[in-house]
Amino acid sequence: MNARLGGQRTDQLLQAVGEQLRRTCASYPETNDLISRSRGGEFAVLAPGMVHEEAVQLAQALEATLHSLHETGASDIDPVACIGLAPFSPGDSPQALLKLADEALARAENQPTPGWVCLEQGVAAVAADSQHVWHERLDQAFNNGHFELFFQPVVDCASAQRVLHHKVISRLQDGQGEALPAGRFLPWLERFGWMPRLDVLVLEKVLAHLRGHDQVLALNLSAATLADPKALQRVFELLGQNTALGPRLVFEIGEEQLPEQAALEQLTRRLHALGFGLALQRFGGRFSMIGNLAHLGLAYLKIDGSYIRNIDQEQHKRLFIEAVQRAAHSIDLPLIAERVETEGERLVLSEMGVGGIQGQLVGEPAPWR
Secondary structure, three states, X not given: OHHHHOHHHHHHHHHHHHHHHHHHHXXXXXHOOOEEXXXXXXXXXXXXXXXXXXXXXXXXXXXXXXXXXXXXXXXXXXXXXXXXXXXXOOOOOHHHHHHHHHHHHHHHHHOXXXXXXXXXXXXXXXXXXXXXXXXXXXXXXXXXXXXXXXXEEEEEOOOOOXXXXXXXXXXXXXXXXXXXXXXXXXXHHHHHOOHHHHHHHHHHHHHHHHOOOOOOEEXXXXXXXXXOHHHHHHHHHHHHOOHHHHHHEEXXXXXXXXXXXXXXXXXXXXXXXXXXXEEEEEEOOOHHHXXXXXXXXXXXXXXXXXXXXXXXXXXXXXXXXXXHHHXXXXXXXXXXXXXXXXXXXXXXXXXXXXXXXXXXXXXXXXXXX
């Protein structure tokens, strides 16, 4: 949605969907305090004790109320959302219920007219089939090299013509020539425990790609890889075989995925010894830890886009970024702003001395050109 609508409209739409969910579910006491945003653009509602007929009524009510968001222009597509309803049977594990919910949602999305689907009792085996399909599909993608590299430019805040580096993003070929965004397949990879497998594969592709040009690239390292000694050792082996590429490859770790301080320091030392850099992305929520970063020798710090959006209109965000900028400057740590979407945001960030920007304003992820 961020790519299609932009961050500001996406936030407004998610808030509107959440409010419509709250209002509609208010008529169903089973759902009290059991509504949440589960991931990305997905919401989850638990309704213990609700029978099948009531679930159908709830789905129909939600479909009708969400349609109003299209009529008012809040959403650019109709239906605004697909709805999957999954039955719970006593003794079902949370994992089994999540699989059923995924199956219901997939059916709702893929039926001729997208809308809602309510699964009947006893469909667990079918959901297992869906999981099996994704398992086979992703396994074949690994074996046949169907993961593709996309690149998003990160540019100088004051001069957008100057590219600082390109962020590497993985896509999955769908067999019809289209590249599926990470949000479609990453949840399955996480469920199968295959994130380290993806990290190693993408690293191999990136190292080969770097030999064909002189640009700098940045690449994610997942928390699953950092916690997997075998996968991490394979990463270090690959880097050890390609130390000449070190100055042109930086690894990024999300703030929410940071290991313990001792492990972070060890990782930094190991990467630096091989000639490669490390940076943090999606930073902001743990601002108090910035002092602990001084001796790590990080390449840069990427500020999460939620602190950047509308910074030209919201003074409290500007004050926060000014505080981050002062702290980062004191330890010679360059700042890059994520998800920059408007010229007004860029101008404010440039005035504040933020070094780089990444986002829709300067370029979407795309194949290498």
